[in-house]
Amino acid sequence: MLLLVLLLELTVVILFFAYTDKIDKYAQQDLRDGLHLYGTEGNIGLTNAWSIIQTDFRCCGVSNYTDWFAVYNSTRVPDSCCLEFSDSCGLHSPGTWWKAVRDPPGPRPDPRRPQ
Numbered sequence: 307m308l309l310l311v312l313l314l315e316l317t318v319v320i321l322f323f324a325y326t327d328k329i330d331k332y333a334q335q336d337l338r339d340g341l342h343l344y345g346t347e348g349n350i351g352l353t354n355a356w357s358i359i360q361t362d363f364r365c366c367g368v369s370n371y372t373d374w375f376a377v378y379n380s381t382r383v384p385d386s387c388c389l390e391f392s393d394s395c396g397l398h399s400p401g402t403w404w405k406a407v408r409d410p411p412g413p414r415p416d417p418r419r420p421q
């Protein structure tokens with residue numbers, strides 16, 4: 307069972323990595339709706355997946371950390387959003403959280419295929 311959960315999470319992470327460039331605004335809205343399930347009962351897989359994604363990809367939320375404000379009704383984010391993880395660090399200021407899904411420093415090679 308644990309292995310299955312790990313495999314599922316790995317799949318989510320890989321899919322996220324593969325498709326993050328192509329996620330359109332409708333998918334983004336879906337993901338934002340999904341944020342509301344974070345940390346709720348029966349959604350451990352989703353909760354863990356967000357934690358892993360945010361930690362591994364150094365991101366916070368779907369577009370940025372403001373996506374979490376709607377979830378918590380306040381200016382806080384999950385601890386996995388923190389540049390330096392510590393308990394309840396998600397209650398600190400935005401300056402201590404990841405800024406964006408991807409924060410490319412300057413231009414990066416992006417071989418976009420013609421549509």
Ligand SMILES: *[C@@H]1O[C@H](CO)[C@@H](O)[C@H](O)[C@H]1NC(C)=O
Binds near residue numbers: 369370371372
């Ligand atoms: C976060 O993303 C939203 C939607 O893309 C944008 O309107 C907003 O300005 C961004 N905020 C910050 C702090 O980057």
Ligand SMILES: *[C@@H]1O[C@H](CO)[C@@H](O)[C@H](O)[C@H]1NC(C)=O
Binds near residue numbers: 377378379
């Ligand atoms: C956020 O606000 C909505 C509407 O006011 C409420 O239904 C919901 O329970 C609140 N959520 C939290 C986490 O406080």
